Amino acid sequence: MSRRRQDEIGARSHDGSFRAPARPWKSGALALRPRALAPAGFSPSSPQGLKALFFSLRNAALKGPLFHGALGAAVRILAVGSMLAVLVSHALAQVTFERLVNSAKEPQNWMTYSGDYSGKRFSALDQVNITNARTLVAKWVYQTATTGKLETSPLVVDGIMYATAQDDRAFALDARTGRPIWMYQRQIPSDIRPCCGHVNRGLAILGDKVFLGTLDAHLIALDAKTGAVVWDVVAADYRTGHSFTVAPLAVKNLVVIGISGGEYGVRGFIDAYDASTGERKWRFYTVPGPGEPGHESWEGDSWKVGGAPAWNTGTYDPATNQIFWPTGNPAPSNRGEGRAGDNLYSNSLLALNADTGKMNWYFQFTKHDEHDWDATQVPIMIDTAGKHLIAQADRNGFFYVLDRSTGKLISANEYGKTTWSDSKDAEGRPVAKKEASPTLEGHTVCPGALGTTNWFPPTYDPQTALFYVTARDQCDIFSTAPQPYEAGHAYYGSAYFPSEEAEPYRGFLKAIDPATGQVKWKFEHTSPTWSGVLSTAGGLVFSGDAEGNFIAFDAESGKPLWHFQMGGAVYAAPMAFAVDGKEYVAIAAGSAVYAFGLP
């Protein structure tokens, strides 16, 4: 790496907690990184430092003869001590809230949906890196023996992987071998009709339990060691279209979860349950009732069936005790007639007090949405130059950066093909053109109903200071199809079709610079994909494609460095972990979970 390039990275990574490392693998042999010889450089408050310590010391222990004299001996002792400490302190330990807050101190584990509370989906592991990624091999495959798509994002804690599959299956695997430890499958009612497949996106873990939201709208606590049901509570009636597909988020002693059902005209909500007992501690209705602020943004009784579900996992800021949770489309999704107004808090990002569920602020990305552009994308907290930001690549085609203390918009920039807005309001928010509304005959609007992106999570790499997101360019013909509300029945008020005259859909992995909102590089897939994205300290970005490939990219340039054909399309997000000092990268494809590592 050139000096100049190092400086660029260093200068661009203002986040004090994620100081850009010098990418040591580029400067010498892996086993003898400069840091291994300079332990004084480690900072216990720096996850980079600890991560490097972990691997460097492991390497030192394994390759002891390479070290000579007192320093080598000290390093070896430290290494053994550190490995033992890891074993003793974590192997049988419960997952406490403190561990979740300080997840950066244990980069070998992946304990929340996005890997940490900030939502970055960034792994501080760098054993797999741009110099050796081309040698990655499949280490194991776990077949879930289900049909349909897997949307799960696994957790790994102390050598055990926890993940989910179709029809509310949950399972624990030996993360080194993929061998199952336990399996759970819920008996779901035969008459459930979740909108978009019998999918589940993953678990939360806290204490000695994992938490599963089910398709029939229960929240279930399972014993992390056995998969046995500890408690089971009903959040809502599945017969009126309520369901859970989202991975819950554990915060303090609470399990936070958001409802699905925007296609059924549910009244959306976000719930928090006591992790020990299952008792509901608070509920925030994403559609305000009579007398509550925002209620006036709904016409007549439309609020009662207003949608605004909350079906993707939010993030949490321990510093301010705020949960940031995004919401989905107002119902009916593509027909605004009958629900005049902004339709708060649909398609919004909400900042809620974690203890009470009280809202501190909201930001609505798409007002009075008529195109099904749920804002249910993972919002990522970014700290830079003393600013506390939160960034979201929205389904409506714009990349938003907000001040996460106030919810004030800082910038909104197009990152894909859009035609629905040609102006911004005083705050800088893109405003919909009147003629973008669907008509009975139908007309073309970009992005299409699937959006520029969708639920599959993006990543933010503090080393490159870039935000990576899977995107598509697609336009649809939107037409209205008047539908009365009927409990438990689909409530879209619309239909949409691929625009025949339009170009074929195009799919990309895009690297966005949050400082400017500009796309720094993009990689065009053969066709659009539903894969999430992972970044790692190894200088890599991982994502999958619709043709079944898992791909490692150079995070700086977007050049693919390695790929593996998994034999099934990807509808899931990758994550990374380490066991016994060996780094793995895992992702679900087809109906299986794959783990990759160095030979």
Place this chain on the structure above:
Amino acid sequence: MFRRWCLGFVGFVFLGIAARAAGSQNPLAGDAKAAKAGEYEFRINCALCHGLGARGGGRGPDLTRVVKKHAHSDSDMFQVISNGIAGTAMPANGTNGQGVGMTDEEIWQIVTYIRSQEVKAPAQALGNATHGKELFYGDANCSLCHMVEGKGGRLGPELTGVGGSRTRAAIIESVRDPSRRLAWGLTESTKEFPQEYLSVTVTTADGKQIKGVTLNEDSFSVQIMDMDEQIHLLEKSKLLSFSKSRDSAMPKYTVDTLSDKELEDIVAYLVSVGAK
């Protein structure tokens, strides 16, 4: 939410449910109100492939024809909607990721709607099927690339069933303007964009140029059938050049090369085969 496309043949899961309902008559037969409700259900659940008005779309057959390959009776049609059709892009109800799936009542509404859209007295074929067959295998050169009932070429889509599933207008359009809409393949039947029938030209490492159509493609490899029906399995990173286009390998047949009358004869031939 993200309904639509997405995939998976999970039909057998629903077999039990559908089997119970399938023996019954359509309880909504002829009910105009049910047909109207079915129209909206159709738009939401079916029109993506079968087109507005059920007249056929990019990959779904024209359903306004009275004679249907898979759905003679109403209960057959109910079965097809519930379970899908194995080996085709027709998915089982509720399994394609599009929409929430339909209740039995909603399926019957759609059946009622489709029946209401059928063209009761289809126009007599305008052309001469016998002459159409001669053209297909003769002067029009169709059979160089297309196969019908086991005879013909492999480069283009197999056309035995096309006359039974596509509208006359769709067949005419694909002859006059073949690039407007490339054929959907079945490599991955519910994939959003199958990589089939794209025109490709590559130069291999030894400088050889290959022209043909894609059988499949991903970011790293491509499977091509060349003009001589030879299959080439290629890694993109080892090619000197790779270009593809959505311009069909099939030439545009203008009225100068194929008159309207001749084209009607070919359509009549395809319809006669497709009706078998």
